Amino acid sequence: MKDIGAWNEGEWIASIAVVVLAIFLALGAKIALQREPEFAGHPKGLYMLFFAEMWERFSFYGMKALLIFYLTKHWLFGDGEGQVILASYLALVYITPVLGGYLADRFLGQRKAVLFGGVLLATGHSLMAVEGDGGQTDPTINIFWAALAFIIVGSGFLKANISVMVGQLYRLTDARRDGAYTIFYMGINLGAALGTILVGYLGETIGWGWGFGLAGIGMMAGLVVFVLGKSALLGAGEAPAALPKKREWSLYATGLSSVALVWLLIQYQDLIQGLLVVSGVALLGYVLYGSL
16 A cells, blocks of 8 residues: 555545545435434435535536546547537537426426436446447447437436426525525535546546446435435425326436437537537527417
8 A cells, every 4th residue: 555655646635535525425324314304404305405416416527527538548539529529428418408307397397307317327427437448449439429328318307407406495485595505506516526536536547447437336326315315305396297107108218219319419429510509499499489
């Protein structure tokens, strides 16, 4: 074992990040196990959403920190190609919440949409840990494209809906709402910072699979927190009306079909620019039509 006196700056930063993460894990366990319905003046459900989103951001930003290097050093894309793939990935991540938010508002409810998105995200981050031999001719690259597709669609279902549930824990006139969102966004920033440090450090110093594997573990931890914290949500995020099981499963099938479509799109980045234009025009038309 390396002597602590010989640690470099990166090892110290990673160690501090581990300690901070452990502290928040212990705090999360304490909140989850207590019987009181509130903690520090807010519903327990807020902290369940805090930790679920913290872990999701841990995974997302940790993976993002490695992605450009993974594309150029492992899959051997040129710098320009790698930047285009990264930009296409991020563009799709930020447009898919339109679909996820619509399906949640009209049919699934936010809780089930977040749960489904979390499953897709955990699958995608786990697949990222499958490295293969590297190079663009390696058949394993298809697993990499699939991993990105699962993460993109999963983000669409989760990102659009989990913050909505924070507001649903409070009445519109409750003065604590603003403070609740401040706490929630602290979780986002904390997860982003810790994920970038720890996932990035492991991926760059030990191996790609270690970094992406940690991101996958983080997403699974967030999913577990969300499932176990259902009772603390006090009905927030439930479907607007009872949905027949057949209809519900058809919506999940739509989500999986979207994964297949995105798997194709992410490999042909030229198509994404046109898709963004069409989607933007369609969204603008929908908003204008709804305001009439």
